[in-house]
Amino acid sequence: MITVEFLGPIQKPILSMEASTLRDVAEVLRQDDEMAQWIDSCAVAVNDTLVSSLDTVLKEGDKVSLLPPVCGG
Amino acid sequence: MLELHDGALNVPEILTRWYVQESASNYGAYIPFVGTVRDEDGIEGLSFDVYEPILTSWFDAWVAKAAPLGAKLKMAHSRGDVLLHESSYIAAVFSPKRRVALETIDAFVEDFKASAPIWKYDLRDGQRLYARDRSTAIAGAGLLGSAQ
Numbered sequence: 001m002i003t004v005e006f007l008g009p010i011q012k013p014i015l016s017m018e019a020s021t022l023r024d025v026a027e028v029l030r031q032d033d034e035m036a037q038w039i040d041s042c043a044v045a046v047n048d049t050l051v052s053s054l055d056t057v058l059k060e061g062d063k064v065s066l067l068p069p070v071c072g073g
Numbered sequence: 074m075l076e077l078h079d080g081a082l083n084v085p086e087i088l089t090r091w092y093v094q095e096s097a098s099n100y101g102a103y104i105p106f107v108g109t110v111r112d113e114d115g116i117e118g119l120s121f122d123v124y125e126p127i128l129t130s131w132f133d134a135w136v137a138k139a140a141p142l143g144a145k146l147k148m149a150h151s152r153g154d155v156l157l158h159e160s161s162y163i164a165a166v167f168s169p170k171r172r173v174a175l176e177t178i179d180a181f182v183e184d185f186k187a188s189a190p191i192w193k194y195d196l197r198d199g200q201r202l203y204a205r206d207r208s209t210a211i212a213g214a215g216l217l218g219s220a221q
Contacts, residue, residue: 008122008192009203026217040218043211048126052213066217067124069208072150072191073108073162
């Protein structure tokens, strides 16, 4: 199992799911109506490191984080 | 040095403390940037969420980038509510000579706005409203929605 957390303004509780790569996570979230407004604008981190490939391999206990558009300062 | 504070920043205390910390470090330039919440569009203030693990790694990467230039970075940011005319953000660069400090503070603050995992909300009529139209997608965003 891996967990998926939604940061900042995305009002969604942590998900747990079976996934071997980020592609599996993408398939689940693309079918989630709540995520429709966010999925195209979120960056993705695995265990707090930003990643850039759907082929990123996930292992038991990994944490995937979705980061919506930012505005510090 | 990265500091996170609950609520507004105490600007005089932070700027003075950083000054004292480096006063004997032989830096020729100390250039702080202070961000202040402005009274505009009827807001009562701003509020911030911060994701500390990635903010820390982002900041550490900047410290490593500045070090070969002889520059030192310091930054403070608020969590939670910050009211009008209060400060939510201070960044500062120390360096032996002014040119490096001026260029580094410019690049650092611009990258902060584009990349630091901090989310801003307007405080309006007792509500906390995500400032989506003023926010920037982090480089590489949209990965999960793309058909790779």
